[in-house]
Amino acid sequence: MKIFVINPGSTSTKVALFEGTQCLWTETQRYDAAELEPFASVTDQESFRYDRIAQILKDKGVEPSSFAAVVGRGGLLKPIPGGTYRVGARMLEDLKSMAYGSHASNLGAALAVRFAAAAGDVPAFIVDPVVVDELADEARVSGLPEIPRISIFHALNQKAVARRAAAELGKPVSECRLVVAHMGGGISVGAHCGGRVIDVNNGLNGEGPMSPERSGSLPVGGLVSFCFSGRHTLAEVQKMICGRGGLVAHLGTNDLREVEKRVAAGDEKARLVFDALCLQIAKEIGGSATVLKGQVDAIVLTGGLAYSDRLCEAVTARVSFIARVMRYPGEDEMQALADGALRVLENREPALDYE
Structure with missing residues (x-):
């Protein structure tokens, strides 16, 4: 099963193709300030980045129809438990509106959906975004009720x-x-x-x-x-x-x-x-x-x-x-993203829905 992985950063996008747990290839596409300057917000960069990634696939002779799934880096969403999440309309709405913050990772889900559609409507996922929140109740309490502790981590x-x-x-x-x-x-x-x-x-x-x-x-x-x-x-x-x-x-x-x-x-x-x-x-x-x-x-x-x-x-x-x-x-994010999708595809854990 081939899994296409997309990891947008502030001035770059990393992509990789996995077959099972094996990475077949990886590429990092970097953008200079002049290329990103015309875009008023991160979410406005979606089509620009999509076209550049599509060119990588074309250059490598890779057809999206070969993908079993596409997985993107998770962005700034509401607090959610850890796991592999299907990308759905509610998630895309929260990311595009930047309701919980603006970061290049907000593009991961949107790009994953577009390439999943190009692959023939295969599933699109995100895995364990930085907003994962599994804190015990007592861990949320600080010394001031107006300032609760929140979960944002790697x-x-x-x-x-x-x-x-x-x-x-x-x-x-x-x-x-x-x-x-x-x-x-x-x-x-x-x-x-x-x-x-x-x-x-x-x-x-x-x-x-x-x-x-x-x-x-x-x-x-x-x-x-x-x-x-x-x-x-x-x-x-x-x-x-x-x-x-x-x-x-x-x-x-x-x-x-x-x-x-x-x-x-x-x-x-x-x-x-x-x-x-x-x-x-x-x-x-x-x-x-x-x-x-x-x-x-x-x-x-x-x-x-x-x-x-x-x-x-x-x-x-x-x-x-x-x-x-x-x-x-190190932090092998591409492998971790691919592994999250693979666990769902192999029915080792369920896909979760963002609601």
């Missing part, structure tokens, strides 16, 4: 590596208790209980560890004073929290490899910030272990930062007393 990769870890442990994911730390440009650490993420930090909006580009949790009193100092606008503060925080704020780079080079060269400030990053990740993992009452089958390190031996060794040294530490570097 659901696609966290769910995928949880399944890999479960397979390696020889247990179904429905019987596993895992702490999964996705460590990339943003960092999210989830407590996985029986296949559901019952607690997770919202790394996008300032919870949890700092990361290469995000501030993570900040001293609340200091943040309030900072916001009301009159020196910064709301937009500027939001950018400091997400985009210009973390390693960028301290060291002027979001590249952990550059930071490690500075540490190796004897840069004490770089060493201090690196050690703080590792400490904060370990603390978040430890906190998630308490959500699972200390009954943890494994701690899983994943994402781009998991390629760093130095970081993973430092984190492992602090958390290995809790449980076995497993490591799956």
Whole structure:
């Protein structure tokens, strides 16, 4: 069964063709600012991106009629449980209206539907979008009722590596208790209980560890004073929290490899910030272990930062007393999307409807 995968990013679209679990080929199409400038919104780019993807298929001699399904990256929708979702009219309406936010991933479902139609009305899916919400009720409560905690995290990769870890442990994911730390440009650490993420930090909006580009949790009193100092606008503060925080704020780079080079060269400030990053990740993992009452089958390190031996060794040294530490570097989104569609096609799990 051939599955066509579409993953739109802000300045690129990745596409891939899978046969079962095997990737036959993948391509990344990049767009410069001038190409995207005429479009007033992300959703206006749909036909432009469709035509460019169609040209890739034509160049490769691939007929859409060979597809068993098409799967797109999930966008900003209302909170939903994890799983593989059929793309339907309600989902497309919410994505096109940007009711829950604007992001290039909002195009994934619309593009999947169009290529599914070209394939002869095969199913179109999305899998585990960032808005997956399986939080326990008590995990939603913050110290202010006006500001509840919300679930936004790297659901696609966290769910995928949880399944890999479960397979390696020889247990179904429905019987596993895992702490999964996705460590990339943003960092999210989830407590996985029986296949559901019952607690997770919202790394996008300032919870949890700092990361290469995000501030993570900040001293609340200091943040309030900072916001009301009159020196910064709301937009500027939001950018400091997400985009210009973390390693960028301290060291002027979001590249952990550059930071490690500075540490190796004897840069004490770089060493201090690196050690703080590792400490904060370990603390978040430890906190998630308490959500699972200390009954943890494994701690899983994943994402781009998991390629760093130095970081993973430092984190492992602090958390290995809790449980076995497993490591799956990177975030293979295309494989995870294809696998989600394949599970439905092979009747290993049901397709869900967005209602």
